[in-house]
Amino acid sequence: MAASNTSLICVNDYEKAAKGVMKEAAWAYFSAAADEETTFNECPAAYKRYYLIPRILRPIEERTLSTTVLGETISFPVCISPTAYHKFAHPEGEKATSKAAKSCDTLMILSSISTTRLEDVAEVAPGGLRWMQSYMFQDKQLFEILVRRAEASGYKAMVLTVDDPREGKRYKTIPYGYVGIYEADGMGMANFDVDIEAVRKAKVTGDKNLTRYGYEQTNSYATWNYVKWAKTITNLPIVVKGVISPASAREAVEAGVHGILVSVHGGRQLDGLPPPIEMLQRIVKIAKPAGIEVYIDGGVRTGTDVLKAIALGAKAVFVGRPVLWGLALKGQQGVQDVLEIYRDEFDRAMSLTGCKTIKDIDSTLVLHKSNLHTAKL
Numbered sequence: 162m163a164a165s166n167t168s169l170i171c172v173n174d175y176e177k178a179a180k181g182v183m184k185e186a187a188w189a190y191f192s193a194a195a196d197e198e199t200t201f202n203e204c205p206a207a208y209k210r211y212y213l214i215p216r217i218l219r220p221i222e223e224r225t226l227s228t229t230v231l232g233e234t235i236s237f238p239v240c241i242s243p244t245a246y247h248k249f250a251h252p253e254g255e256k257a258t259s260k261a262a263k264s265c266d267t268l269m270i271l272s273s274i275s276t277t278r279l280e281d282v283a284e285v286a287p288g289g290l291r292w293m294q295s296y297m298f299q300d301k302q303l304f305e306i307l308v309r310r311a312e313a314s315g316y317k318a319m320v321l322t323v324d325d326p327r328e329g330k331r332y333k334t335i336p337y338g339y340v341g342i343y344e345a346d347g348m349g350m351a352n353f354d355v356d357i358e359a360v361r362k363a364k365v366t367g368d369k370n371l372t373r374y375g376y377e378q379t380n381s382y383a384t385w386n387y388v389k390w391a392k393t394i395t396n397l398p399i400v401v402k403g404v405i406s407p408a409s410a411r412e413a414v415e416a417g418v419h420g421i422l423v424s425v426h427g428g429r430q431l432d433g434l435p436p437p438i439e440m441l442q443r444i445v446k447i448a449k450p451a452g453i454e455v456y457i458d459g460g461v462r463t464g465t466d467v468l469k470a471i472a473l474g475a476k477a478v479f480v481g482r483p484v485l486w487g488l489a490l491k492g493q494q495g496v497q498d499v500l501e502i503y504r505d506e507f508d509r510a511m512s513l514t515g516c517k518t519i520k521d522i523d524s525t526l527v528l529h530k531s532n533l534h535t536a537k538l
């Protein structure tokens with residue numbers, strides 16, 4: 162396990178180390194966030210505004226970390242957020258991440274703008290639990306083809322990213338040119354190579370145009386009607402990713418989604434949003450009575466962060482950049498090492514707060530700093 166490596170003791174250690182091995186443009190792409198990066202910086206910081214209020218002397222000797230997401234069992238509640246372009250981090254790209262997720266017995270969401278075809282990602286890790294992310298492509302035919310392929314390859318849900326009608330302004334990537342970054346080193350958007358008229362046209366002058374086409378497709382001015390339509394073309398559960406406002410959560414419930422991933426896209430889209438952990442409880446209050454699972458991502462860096470999110474109502478947490486850091490450093494092994502740090506720290510956090518199972522983790526274990534002197538305990 163990575164914890165035996167004295168320079169890679171915690172998840173944040175991987176960030177510094179990964180920066181050291183990555184190409185400048187790739188690092189700019191992975192680390193970038195929108196505008197002044199206020200939301201990005203607030204995401205991890207917000208977790209520290211919650212104190213843990215443990216129970217002691219509980220029978221915690223034998224603990225179980227496993228839980229379910231949309232009815233499927235995972236060995237602990239830390240899953241992989243969809244992030245694009247894993248081959249920027251490591252030549253084995255999404256295949257390495259997929260094998261690591263399977264090996265750690267957890268869920269991976271594959272980005273639709275991956276550098277590996279979704280079929281190949283599934284094939285290298287048979288039996289692994291995977292969901293397929295998609296933007297609401299301008300071309301609905303493209304979306305439908307992706308859904309059919311995900312179904313055929315055993316993906317268990319479609320995750321619709323709803324916070325990206327257009328890309329946030331990321332200062333760090335501008336010097337490299339948006340599409341320029343995507344085209345670097347001949348890496349393409351592997352899932353877009355499908356046989357439809359628009360793609361055939363885009364390919365006329367080579368793969369660079371295909372990537373440009375794929376990139377443009379991700380920016381669409383879709384509405385809730387798109388989500389409702391997506392529900393009509395597949396039996397896969399629909400999860401919406403990128404909900405931060407309670408009003409949008411209500412609309413998601415009305416649209417009949419199966420899951421809500423409370424997320425600010427890692428601070429890469431709209432700057433000035435509140436950190437997800439601060440909005441989680443309010444969204445859970447809206448979604449849970451409707452039987453809708455709520456997940457969270459953004460700034461989860463320690464096992465105690467995981468415990469706080471579960472205590473405030475998340476069914477599971479997702480992590481984005483930390484997976485890329487592990488991948489950049491040591492491929493599959495690096496991703497596994499990062500996930501095992503989360504598992505170990507989360508297990509420790511459960512022990513130290515007196516929790517034997519996930520069900521024992523409830524809101525009485527956390528207290529927002531602002532309530533410290535007034536809350537009835």
Ligand SMILES: Cc1cc2nc3c(=O)[nH]c(=O)nc-3n(C[C@H](O)[C@H](O)[C@H](O)COP(=O)(O)O)c2cc1C
Pocket residue numbers: 190191192204242243244245272273274294322402424425426427428429458459460461479480481482483
């Ligand atoms: C390099 C990078 C690429 C990303 N690509 C996608 C993507 O293709 N689709 C998507 O829905 N979210 C994408 N995201 C957002 C992540 O899914 C996730 O919301 C975010 O990274 C969580 O925050 P964290 O990195 O602090 O864990 C990306 C994030 C990063 C850092």
